[in-house]
Every structure is written in structure tokens, then in C-alpha cells.
Amino acid sequence: MRKTKTISCLIIIMAAIVAGSGCLTATDGYSGQKAEPVFSGQVIDADEAKSFSINATIMEIHAVASPPNIMVAERIIVIDPHKYENKIITPRLVDRDGRLIGIQDFKKGDRVVVRGLELEDETIFAESIVVQPKE
Structure with a gap:
């Protein structure tokens, strides 16, 4: 039971680190550049x-x-x-x-x-x- 809580805490900490590092931001494919806004006019x-x-x-x-x-x-x-x-x-x-x-x-x-x-x-x-x- 104690090992399960420790593993759960480690997973939550790792998820927070990945999200905070910017690895999950939108890009325009594989270039690593952020996508430009779309012009609708x-x-x-x-x-x-x-x-x-x-x-x-x-x-x-x-x-x-x-x-x-x-x-x-x-x-x-x-x-x-x-x-x-x-x-x-x-x-x-x-x-x-x-x-x-x-x-x-x-x-x-x-x-x-x-x-x-x-x-x-x-x-x-x-x-x-x-x-x-x-x-």
C-alpha cells in the first residue's frame, strides 16, 4: 500500500515537470516552431x-x-x-x-x-x- 502511494506521487510529480517544461505546447508539425494564428478575413x-x-x-x-x-x-x-x-x-x-x-x-x-x-x-x-x- 505504501509503495502504491509513493509510485502515484512520483507519477504526479513527473507529469507536472513535463507539463511545466513546455513539452506539451502546440507546434506547426515537427519544426518545433509555434503555429501562427490563422487569418480569417x-x-x-x-x-x-x-x-x-x-x-x-x-x-x-x-x-x-x-x-x-x-x-x-x-x-x-x-x-x-x-x-x-x-x-x-x-x-x-x-x-x-x-x-x-x-x-x-x-x-x-x-x-x-x-x-x-x-x-x-x-x-x-x-x-x-x-x-x-x-x-
Whole structure:
């Protein structure tokens, strides 16, 4: 009976040592490297996209839509992170004073310069949107 308790204690101690040493962490196979997080947004193929740029007025703002977007010159501009050429691109939104802002800070009638990617189906993903100074 005493030997059984001693063996049980040794098994518990060994399990704690193995768990604490990091031997049980997730890896990406046999390389020993930790796996990268999976990107769940839109992945854009370079062969299916072209550069897009426009200087126009905001007609509509859909901040709570999925994905969030604005309408500029009757074109829907998606404001959502996307992956292009193995880089995750988070749209950069900037006010007329050069400060970073959120989509909720845009106002209908603001003149903006939009740069991004246009897909073959005419979907536009913003890379940057800059509010222009009032004239």
C-alpha cells in the first residue's frame, strides 16, 4: 500500500515537470516552431486585383455593417482587414489633421482620397482613406 502511494506521487510529480517544461505546447508539425494564428478575413489574389484610387465625396457610411463600408462616388469601399501578397492590411483612416480615426468619425459629405484594391467583381478594399481639408 505504501509503495502504491509513493509510485502515484512520483507519477504526479513527473507529469507536472513535463507539463511545466513546455513539452506539451502546440507546434506547426515537427519544426518545433509555434503555429501562427490563422487569418480569417478576405484573402486577395494578386492576379485578381488592381490598384484603385479615387478623390470624391462620402455619400453613405455603414459603420456597423459586416463588413463595415462607406459609399464614395456610388462605389462601395470595404473597410476591413484583408490579406494581400502574404501581408495583412488594416485600412488606415486619417482625418484632415493627419490623426488616425475610426469609420464612425467620417461624415456624409466629407471629401476623401481612397487608395486600395479593386477585385474583378468590382469589390473595393481600402488600404487608406484620408479626409481632405475643406475648401
